[in-house]
Amino acid sequence: MNGPSFCHERRPSLRVGRRCSLASGAKSVVSLALMLAVSSALAQPGEDERPPDIEVGSRRIGGPGTATEQAEVARAYAEEDEEVLTEETLPPKGNKKRLPGLHQIAKRYVGGADWITACDRYDQLIDEGGDEALDLVDDGKKNAAKAYQHCAEAEIIKANDEKAERLIKKSEKYGGTSPRLDALRRRMARERYRREMMQGNVDRAFDNYKKYQAQNKDEDERIWMGTELTKLAVDANKAKDKVRTEQMIKMAEEVSPQNPELRALIKKLDAEKNVFKNALTFSVAMLAVVGVFGGLAKLRSRSKIKVSKFEE
Incomplete structure (x- = not known):
């Protein structure tokens, strides 16, 4: 509690009045100092706020400080336009943006693993701009080679070997040789003779199989081919086709x-041959025996005739 205020008395003495005036002046100075301190604190810039200066420019709408922001917005719109570019919105032939646009569309199909459409777009690029059109972007040839490789795989599955080989050569042209492309060729050769076996073209399949093995020995395929040829030999034997049976056994x-x-099968056929030989030998022996007995019978009959004539 503050003591009684002499300054509020109706008629303070001269001495008391002088003290009141000094106290009021001190309070005013303190209040002014507090106001200046608060104003100074409010005027200090925070960590997240930067005061406008000459380099940044004015913050008013349309002022020089908004130039960078406007450029960023324009660039964002440009990138958005590129992302939605389609065959329908592609610039016409002769437009300088057409080939880069085709690259963009083709790359999008590569990213989505739509290989057939990607190959069509790269074919279109090469038709319109030549091989050098693939150099317009850094990964143009790389993506084209990848697309052609996957398209070749699809053609191998469809048994379209000629088209598959053309696509493999395209992939090699733009991406270079690789173990995976070599494996595709091996797979194509394997599928070819397997397909020919299923179709009954045994001689052709056998020739292609030997070419396949000449490049690189494949034990699994050797076992597979041996099994298939043995099945054909067994079937031919059941059909009593001796010529084909012997041919399949030989292969x-x-x-x-x-x-x-x-x-x-070979053991069974050998046993049958032995039975036949034994039967034939037995038959010949029996014929010989019959012949001997027949000859003896004739001799006896002749002897009887001679004796009867002599007695007469």
């Missing part, structure tokens, strides 16, 4: 001579 022995089913 199977060349590929997989130790195939269990093949060995069993």
